[in-house]
Amino acid sequence: MVDWKDRTPFYDYLSRLPVEESVLVQLEPGDLGLSSIDVRGRESFIVRFKTGARSIWTMVPEPQWVGFLVPISWAGDYLLNGMAAKPNSVFQLDGTQEYDTVTEQRDAVTVGVRRSVLASAAAALTGGEYQIRAPSQKKMDVPAKHRRQLISILSKAIAASPVSASGDHFQSMPRTIETDMVSAIADWMIQMDDLDTCHLVANRSDLKIVRDAMDAIRQAGHANLSIADLCQAAGVNKSRLHQAFSEVQGVSPGDYLYRTRLTYSREFLLKSERVGQSVKDIAIKHGFLSSGQFARAYRSMFGELPSETMAR
Template sequence: MGHRQRRELNLEFLERIPTVYSSLVQLDPGHLGLARIEVRGRDSFIVRIRTGARSIWTSVPEVDWIGYSIPITWKGDYLLNGMSATRNTVFKLDGAHEFDVVAESRDFITFGIRRSVLSRMISCLIGRNFAISVDTYRQLHVPEAHRERLLGILFKPLAWAPSNGSEATFGRLPRSVEVAMIEAIADWTIEADQLNYSETVNRKSELRIVRDSLRKIREADCSLLTIADLCRMAGVGKSRLHQAFSDIYGMSPGAYLYRLRLTSIREKLVSEEAPPRSVKDVAIQHGFLSSGQFARAYKNMFGELPSQAFRVRHK
């Protein structure tokens, strides 16, 4: 793999997923190692994502989409909205609510489908009207065979993405393949609802605090925000804010803001559409006033100096 390709964040796939907002923030030093395979149909999408260094994928879906996310492999804890995955976990997603996935060395598949389309397919299969109502995110602990069956349903259409050895591949689903997949997903959903599974209760108060904080971060310049700003937005004190971020992200709000700033700088340094004038300019804009301190922090996180990333992209 060439140096230039290795240094790219390669996040354009987030723009194709039906979301209001998506972001990927690197949390620990190392190579992000982002690779993905994705396919889209008229009413559905499947994306398989692999990452290396521990990171947070935050997504605010469009409200009329629902789906499932299945962790395949990971290192340490795999958290979705603070819920810790096991080897039998399938996460049920609902576009009415945003979600965060925190993990290291992860390999997972996320499937999305229009709510009305899945409702109609289930109605056809059960012979009566059925509407999928707005729900919270759920953690399903299903039998291993049932989980493997769902993965098998999703692996098959992923074969429509080109197999060219690239880190990023995208394919279009023929309508007949998509309809067959949706029917299989509907059948799986009906069977899952009839199984006895345990459901992890969401940390609702912690999630609300984190969500309010992230909303403030999206609306403002992350380089200018302080912990006091997040406390005011969430309506809590510093200790409560710290506890919420620790429960959901496994880190303090200050540590999250720091890593968000570094990731934002990296995105700008490798940007082709809106490159900064210099490394110094973008560092100062994100609150790093000491060039030496910034260079050390950047290299510790991403394994290279910011000047190296900037030169390779813009030489």
């Protein structure tokens, strides 16, 4: 795995992922410990990633992709759009819908395949037209052997993919390996259709409220918004906003906004663009009016003062 602790800021890594947008917010103190294996094919990709401290990872996929996410191990709970993983869970993903995963000490693998390519592979196996089910994020509680089967399919493809010679920190999947992998995933997906083990998001209204609030954060910037602004964006009162965030992400909207400011401030401190700016300037830039309060909160979360991060 590529260890991104020494390749900070980690948003440089997130920008390389095959998605429209990716946001990682640290929720609790500790080492984020981001590391990954990233494999790219012509019609597919595999990303196996590990993180340490509890965090929320938001993905905004590209619409043409469908895929699966397999949590391999984690501590505490593992939530995807409010759906709690079990030891035998696999999540089906759709590129038309963004999703959040919340957990700590995560080790998970995600595979994405171009929608038309996966449908064609399934049609070849069934001998007729195959329609991928209506777009949605789903949790599938599958028999243990089926979960192991999917992990094995992905592990074999990773092992057969050499590191890219371009220095882009990802592995290139050979075309023959990709074809075999997509066919195996299509066969696995057909088996899951027969088992009908899917669970959908229990409360879509909660998910919409959270999405509307997070869209507002992305558009206006985390430093410029208050909880009242998020309520207005989502069209709900504070109590309803709190309920929705608690259900979907396991945190309050205030905590999410606060942790986002801390996480982004650390990323900015690690960037070359911050040269010439003081800690106070950066604190204000990220919504902290008191540089002393910012320094105390920062040290509590990351184990060092902002000035120590800046001195690296």
